[in-house]
Amino acid sequence: MATKTSATPKSEPQVIPTPTKTITIASVVDVVGILATDSLAGQVYFMDTNKAEGSTGQGTENLRTVVSAGYRLVWTVIFLECEAYAAIDEIIIDPEYCEPEKKVYEGTDVSYWMGTVKKDITSPVPYTVKFKVGTRDESIPTASPLYLIGKGS
């Protein structure tokens, strides 16, 4: 009878600490709709990757993202028409909780915004996102606030 030999143990993947939990907050922008109405109202939709912890308002302009201190938040932009242009110009939020900064994907001019939640949140923290749209000079702010929500609050 052939003796069954054990296979060479597979090596474990290397372990390098990652920053903290990362939540992506993606926005879908109707550029033509914004230019036609001169407003973001009803023309931008947000969703995040933290529905599991209780984020609500997914797919609306009033997303409420559940966060904890140390979470890394990444805001990205997608537009409905691929020939159009939109980008986040500013994120206005109480700097006591988060100070998002504009970053650029290495070797490209495609931007995203990133910030780390500085401390746990007890009551909802509102924030506004301003978008640059098409060739319009002035950026346009979201018509109603988005929120960061503390876990369990």
Place this chain on the structure above:
Amino acid sequence: MSQQLGIIVMVDVEAALKANTLKGNTYLFDNMKLQGSEGLGTDKLISAIHGSSYIDGSQANEQVLNWLPYGVGSLPPTLPKSFLADKSKNSDLKALEDIKALADKITSTDTDEFTNVDDVIEELKRISKSTGIKTQVQDKYSDTTRDLGTSGQKIMDVTGELISASKDKIPEINSLNPLITDISGEAVDKKIIYPAAYGSPDMVTDGWYWAASVDTSTPGTYAYTMDIQLYKLIWSDGVWTWIPVHMKCEAYIKISNDQKKNGFTNAGVGYLPIPIA
């Protein structure tokens, strides 16, 4: 030129894989809100498609639909399609440079920094970690796997950084966008839409996208089903492997006899607003 309408399929890939369904984990959008589309931002999109004449009474040309699937936590589609491959390749080239620099330091007589074997090992470990983790992708129809891309692309987070996280964290990474593999259902069976996958040099769509022309002569609401392929990253046989997972998502088109119009001018589609002097 025919009027091009876009339908965006946003998938929360991680949530969909956990729940094993796209229901509640998909957000559909189109750019026909001004025409009366309903359910934008939900998984029950009804795309409004106006009929075959323009508001000035002239006969309209065909209506074309384009579907583009994206992941909520994936890299933005505006990045060049070579972004992931370039970054993976550059990290290998950088590692080779670092190894050469290390060799120079070891042979240099000016410093004793790297004469200790432990220091050399530490430096080699640092270089090794900076190269990230290569991945493979499993074939759609069999258990065979192959390198992802020409040189085995690596695991990248949403900020475009190569990562080498712990085994627990890596399955949360979803750098690959979902794919549509088929469009079928009532609207196809009744010959209302004629969908197909098209090749394109457009970097936004990664070369392939699904499009359909619409028979607008038969008003009504019709369902269609998208077959969507997600990728689940698992540790298998000693390598990180993207496993295709297939799911279905239903949506609707609502064809009416309403006239097409330009959202800016409320006139025919071809006319643009005239600047105010």
